[in-house]
């Protein structure tokens with residue numbers, strides 16, 4: 001059925017980076033958000049939920065994205081410590097699925113990324129009570145006006161509840177579309193410092 005072999009040279013992070021580069025080379029009017037992926041989380045009752053998020057970094061340590069820690073996903077990730085990600089680049093007939101444990105990025109990492117964001121997005125991070133019920137649109141307008149006044153003529157500080165998560169992968173699957181739906185699926189499973197690879201039926 002499937003054969004299990006371990007190869008220290010077969011690096012799924014490098015393979016992912018090459019695909020992301022390929023996606024990034026596609027013009028933005030064709031592929032506006034090459035870093036977009038579906039992020040899966042699970043609550044205490046075992047109910048999964050999924051939403052689109054943007055990848056902001058990837059290296060040997062894992063996959064980084066930013067959000068509000070008090071949002072639904074933020075609370076679920078802080079509690080369960082586990083997540084799943086799914087990238088789909090349709091034009092490349094490619095899907096990548098990642099599963100793993102999440103950790104919080106460091107404050108300095110989050111500060112650096114927050115500082116790079118547009119001022120409007122920085123103010124929005126303060127104004128939005130992400131995932132909580134809004135009594136009326138006027139409430140959001142009032143919150144935005146308040147933070148605009150608070151940060152007039154000065155840099156917008158990072159809100160304490162706004163930061164990043166790093167998914168430390170223990171399983172990465174690459175799916176490549178093939179004729180007659182005989183797609184190629186390569187799964188990498190972490191084995192200490194290296195990765196075991198298996199081929200799955202499509």
Ligand SMILES: Cc1cc2nc3c(=O)[nH]c(=O)nc-3n(C[C@H](O)[C@H](O)[C@H](O)COP(=O)(O)O)c2cc1C
Pocket residue numbers: 033036049051052053054055065066067068071072073074130131
């Ligand atoms: C293209 C796209 C990119 C998005 N990027 C992010 C992101 O990087 N971070 C984020 O918190 N929400 C992002 N969102 C919004 C989320 O999909 C979601 O609505 C929000 O984070 C609240 O989710 P939650 O209630 O499950 O926590 C994005 C949505 C879209 C459609």
